[in-house]
Amino acid sequence: MQLHKTLPWLALAAAIAGLLTTVFSLRSAPTLLKQISRRRADLTELQALRQERAGHRSALDLYEQLPTKKAVPLKDLAASAGLPPNPDIRWQDDIPAAEGWVLRAVDVRFESVRLADLARFLKLAQESRPPWRLRECALTAVGSAPGFALASLTMETLEKKAP
Secondary structure, three states: OHHHHHHHHHHHHHHHHHHHHHHHHHHHHHHHHHHHHHHHHHHHHHHHHHHHHHHHHHHHHHHHOOOOOOOOOHHHHHHHOOOOOOOEEEEOOOEEOHHHEEEEEEEEEEEEEEHHHHHHHHHHHHHOOOOOEEEEEEEEEOOOOOOEEEEEEEEEEEEEOOO
16 A cells, blocks of 8 residues: 555656756757767868878878889989089978978079970979979070070979988
């Protein structure tokens, strides 16, 4: 008989506990939804970073497979392209890159060059391994002969530093 008297009180207590839990859940839901949204955004950003890193890793693997880790000297490329053999070359500071590689940049100045020879030089530089890349170029006409210019270039390449 005692169970018969306490059962309604237990049911009332359970209902009150359920109501309080529901109210608490409803009040905390906006905060939890914000946390979930932030975590979802963080996850999306992490996935994008993973894809970007995979692309970098793939590029690094290509560079690691090169037979030589040093770029062809620009003086040699200039001579091969028919340019004056001693351009004015000024090295900039190396910038560390991944796993022992460095970004090497150099300012190159040719006093008077045929534009066709300059184009051949840039093609040879791009085709060398590791390749040179033209970052900046300024051309100034020289004299009255068409097709000749003073060329100021900034070239860059990746090289592996010797251990």
